[in-house]
Each structure stands twice: as C-alpha cells, then as structure tokens.
Amino acid sequence: MGIKITPVVATQQAPESTGFAFVLTREAIAQSIADLSTAAAVERQSRAALARARSLAGTPGAPSVEAQEAAERQATVDQAALVLAERRLSATYGRNAPWKGNYSSPELAALASGESKLTRVTFPLGALGAAVPAKLRLAHLGESQSGTSFGSDSVWSAPADASVPGKSFFALVKGSDASEGERLLARAPLGAAAAGVVIPFAAVLISGDKYWCYIEEKPGVFARTEIDAGIPTDEGYFVTDGIAAGARVVTTSAGQLLARELGASAAD
Numbered sequence: 001m002g003i004k005i006t007p008v009v010a011t012q013q014a015p016e017s018t019g020f021a022f023v024l025t026r027e028a029i030a031q032s033i034a035d036l037s038t039a040a041a042v043e044r045q046s047r048a049a050l051a052r053a054r055s056l057a058g059t060p061g062a063p064s065v066e067a068q069e070a071a072e073r074q075a076t077v078d079q080a081a082l083v084l085a086e087r088r089l090s091a092t093y094g095r096n097a098p099w100k101g102n103y104s105s106p107e108l109a110a111l112a113s114g115e116s117k118l119t120r121v122t123f124p125l126g127a128l129g130a131a132v133p134a135k136l137r138l139a140h141l142g143e144s145q146s147g148t149s150f151g152s153d154s155v156w157s158a159p160a161d162a163s164v165p166g167k168s169f170f171a172l173v174k175g176s177d178a179s180e181g182e183r184l185l186a187r188a189p190l191g192a193a194a195a196g197v198v199i200p201f202a203a204v205l206i207s208g209d210k211y212w213c214y215i216e217e218k219p220g221v222f223a224r225t226e227i228d229a230g231i232p233t234d235e236g237y238f239v240t241d242g243i244a245a246g247a248r249v250v251t252t253s254a255g256q257l258l259a260r261e262l263g264a265s266a267a268d
Contacts, residue, residue: 004252005216008197010245013231013238014189019123020164021138021171021184030112032089036103039085043078050075093118094170096156107154107172114180117173120158121186122166132157133188136171141183148234149187150176196240199227202251204237205258214250214257215243222250222257 050071056062063071086103099105110116121136132155139149152171161168171186178184203213204227211229214222231238243249250257 001253001256003250003257005248006200006203006251008199008243008245008247008249010195011198011238012193012195013198013233014193015191015231016137016187017123017127017190019121019127019166019186019188021119021121021136021186023173023178023180023182023184024118024120025180026112026114026118029093029108029118032085032092033103033108033112036082036085036089039078039082040103043075043082046071046075046078091159094156094158097170098154098156098172110174111172115174116153117176117178117180119152119171119173119178119184119186120161120168121155121171122161122164122168123186123188124166128167128188128190132169135189136169137187138171138173138176138178139185139187140178141185150178194240196238197243197245197247198233198236198238199243199249200236200251203249203254204229205254207258207262211237212258213243214254216248216250224258224261 050068053063053068053071057068089103090097090100097107099108107116111118119138134155136152136155137149138152150173153174154172155169158168158170199213205212205214211227212224213227215225217223225242227237227239227242229237
C-alpha cells in the first residue's frame with residue numbers, strides 16, 4: 001500500500017489566539033510621511049527667517065517691526081503645522097510605533113518604499129490579556145494547511161477598529177510576500193508553552209467531522225486515533241494528549257488505511 005511511517009518527537013508549543021490582519025496600503029503611509037517632511041521643511045525655513053530678522057535687530061539692515069512680527073507669526077503657524085502633522089501620524093499609526101520621535105527612521109522609509117509591510121491586526125474581545133504580544137504569526141487566507149507562516153518584527157497597540165469589536169494592534173512585517181490590501185490570519189501566543197507532539201498534516205484525516213491519524217502499534221497493525229486540531233503549526237497539529245513522543249505515525253497512505261477500515265474503496 002506504500003505506507004510510510006514517521007516517528008513523532010517531543011516539542012513544546014504555546015496555545016494561540018486567532019485573529020485577522022489587514023495589510024495597509026503604502027500610499028497612505030507615504031502621504032503621511034510626505035506631509036510631515038513638507039511641514040518640517042517649511043518650519044525650518046520660517047524659523048531660520050525669524051532668526052535672521054532677530055539677528056539684524058538694531059542694525060541698518062534690520063527689517064521693520066511689522067516684518068519681524070510677520071516672521072514671528074509665520075514661524076508660530078509653521079511650528080503648529082509641524083506639530084499637527086506629527087500628531088496626525090501618531091494618531092493614525094499609534095503612539096508607541098518603532099519610529100516614535102524619529103520621523104527619519106529607516107522603518108518609516110522602508111514602509112513608504114514598500115520594502116516592509118504594515119498590518120493592522122484585530123483579535124476578538126477577551127481573546128488576549130492586557131499586554132501587547134511580543135510577536136505575531138501571520139499566514140495567508142485560503143492557503144493549504146501546510147503553508148508556511150511568517151512572523152512580525154514589531155507589534156504595538158493600535159486605535160480601536162470601529163467596524164470590528166476587539167483589541168487591535170499594528171504589526172511590522174519584513175521580507176514577506178503579503179500583498180497590500182490582503183487579509184491574513186494572525187495568531188498570538190497565550191500563556192506558557194505546553195509539552196506535546198506535532199502530527200504532520202500528511203498524517204491527518206477527517207472522518208465523521210473529527211480529526212484522526214493512524215498509529216503503528218506493532219509491525220503491520222495500525223490503530224486510528226482521534227486528535228485535537230485546535231492548535232495548528234507550520235508543520236502540522238500540536239497535540240498534548242493521546243499520542244506520546246516516539247509514536248509511529250502513518251504519513252503516507254493513511255487514506256487507504258481508512259478506506260480499508262471503513263470498507264470503502266480508496267477512490268471514495
């Protein structure tokens with residue numbers, strides 16, 4: 001029957017909470033950065049003009065009182081515009097972003113150029129504690145179960161999403177193939193890691209709305225064992241009960257074993 005066996009090894013895995021992420025488009029980020037850069041340049045220019053006017057005070061080339069007052073007024077207006085641009089960026093992308101206080105940071109430049117992606121992640125109410133997750137695991141929607149996930153580089157609190165009740169975060173992602181505007185699955189670890197084994201996706205069958213795998217109890221004798229598929233990983237399902245480390249799991253032709261057991265054809 002072409003049966004192949006894979007012994008499972010002991011490992012540890014933290015339980016995870018699942019949410020959804022949205023990859024923000026860089027156009028809005030680039031526009032915010034451009035507005036901030038423009039405001040900063042104008043503020044520098046008006047501040048320099050005011051400094052020149054003050055330095056000439058009492059000299060033959062000093063500007064009139066009205067001109068100096070106009071320079072002071074313009075410097076105040078431009079300073080307010082710069083503060084507004086900074087606050088708008090902070091309000092939109094969070095007060096604790098990695099570039100906090102440094103708007104010429106490489107993180108912002110990478111986001112504007114598309115080298116990095118910014119995702120907005122929302123988890124259901126009560127799914128996470130008060131703390132911000134140190135790292136998130138993201139995966140494409142609709143991808144096969146064996147598809148590899150990718151991790152976030154930075155995570156920080158985001159303003160609440162008015163359209164989806166829950167707790168929201170921003171997550172910075174580097175070097176992924178996620179597309180702008182794409183929706184992703186997001187997983188965050190919860191609590192301490194537990195001991196268990198990972199059952200490879202190739203070994204898992206669905207029958208009667210339950211998940212199963214076959215364990216070789218002795219040469220030529222296989223037992224179908226139900227597993228809990230509540231904790232998927234990149235390689236398979238992490239289970240803590242029912243299957244011990246070292247168990248010999250059928251990873252090829254498990255479907256044929258099920259067909260033999262249930263008396264159905266392999267095609268069925």
